Amino acid sequence: MSIPTPIIWKNGQLTILNQHKLPNEIDYAALETIEDVYESIVTLKVRGAPAIGITAAYGLAIASRKYKEQNIASFHLRLHEDYLYLAGSRPTAVNLFWALDRMMGKIENVESVNEAIYLLEAEAISIHQEDEASCKRIGRNALEALANVKKIMTICNAGTIATAKYGTALAPFHLGAEQGREFEVYACETRPVFQGSRLTVWELQQSGVDVTLITDSMAAHTIHAKGIEAIIVGADRIAANGDTANKIGTLNLAILAKQFGIAFYVAAPSTTFDLTIESGAEIPIEERKEEEITTFAGRRIAPEGTKVFNPAFDMSPSELITAIITEKGIIYKQDFNNISSLIGKAGEEVKS
Numbered sequence: 001m002s003i004p005t006p007i008i009w010k011n012g013q014l015t016i017l018n019q020h021k022l023p024n025e026i027d028y029a030a031l032e033t034i035e036d037v038y039e040s041i042v043t044l045k046v047r048g049a050p051a052i053g054i055t056a057a058y059g060l061a062i063a064s065r066k067y068k069e070q071n072i073a074s075f076h077l078r079l080h081e082d083y084l085y086l087a088g089s090r091p092t093a094v095n096l097f098w099a100l101d102r103m104m105g106k107i108e109n110v111e112s113v114n115e116a117i118y119l120l121e122a123e124a125i126s127i128h129q130e131d132e133a134s135c136k137r138i139g140r141n142a143l144e145a146l147a148n149v150k151k152i153m154t155i156c157n158a159g160t161i162a163t164a165k166y167g168t169a170l171a172p173f174h175l176g177a178e179q180g181r182e183f184e185v186y187a188c189e190t191r192p193v194f195q196g197s198r199l200t201v202w203e204l205q206q207s208g209v210d211v212t213l214i215t216d217s218m219a220a221h222t223i224h225a226k227g228i229e230a231i232i233v234g235a236d237r238i239a240a241n242g243d244t245a246n247k248i249g250t251l252n253l254a255i256l257a258k259q260f261g262i263a264f265y266v267a268a269p270s271t272t273f274d275l276t277i278e279s280g281a282e283i284p285i286e287e288r289k290e291e292e293i294t295t296f297a298g299r300r301i302a303p304e305g306t307k308v309f310n311p312a313f314d315m316s317p318s319e320l321i322t323a324i325i326t327e328k329g330i331i332y333k334q335d336f337n338n339i340s341s342l343i344g345k346a347g348e349e350v351k352s
């Protein structure tokens, strides 16, 4: 797999692969301040649930250095403000809040500013490294779930650049390519910001995976015409009952999978589960600016004054999901009533 490393932390400096510029340019952006980190998340230079969490964690580590001359009480106060600032960048992907909470938890009772700064950097690095290991395990588990599948559809980009490495829904394709597994992947372009065409197609090409681009509205016809055997998607937040929020258009695919009688898999790390909410009804759905829909490449494609609704995510109810593939194992539908205990136990394999 020869995909550029998406998030780099070296000598205390954070650099990210600028996803705006893909697939035309491999461009790295140095994020020197917490404002740089916030801006890169809001504008989707860095995107994808795990990558947002990792970048925000480094953002807090970077912010903490500003307060090294302060007393510990004011350090905690200031860092809490920074935590709230970063938490306001995007609302749906729970990995953001999970990573920020983990960072703050690490220094909750620390009474030395220098120690807190040191611990924050170490914790961000751990979050980053753990995600890579987690995605690799998701890939292996997904290869098992897809053992008899060749033609598969996906949406958005849940790949290497949306994580530390390998991705979630795309991990089986990257790992499979290394093992000589031949998949035929159909990638939905993913309107309105084209994570499918710009990012997924590019990523899979780098790994030598057979990938075909379709527009989102071609999904139903393609499943029928090309004999798609399964659909696999990533996730931004999974409720305790298995309801899953992911990129807008995912719900369409979940409904199509039921209609055509094919499997619908969600691939996500345990950090994407929000066990504090019982169902997907409680997941906040981000709405983004109307220009994402009314303009294309700087030109208007809808009349001035057009009313726009631009939700960035939708929620697929658990009854449409065949299984959720995690780093801890595969949770099949019959075990969705037991997700909290299966996912809640850190480090343990799912037994189902």
Ligand SMILES: CSC[C@@H](O)[C@@H](O)C(=O)COP(=O)(O)O
Residues within 6 Å of the ligand: 047, 048, 049, 050, 093, 155, 156, 157, 158, 159, 162, 163, 167, 168, 169, 195, 233, 234, 235, 236, 246, 247, 248, 312
């Ligand atoms: C491994 S990434 C999983 C999800 O975050 C991904 O499928 C997705 O919906 C990303 O949305 P985005 O708006 O591009 O951040």
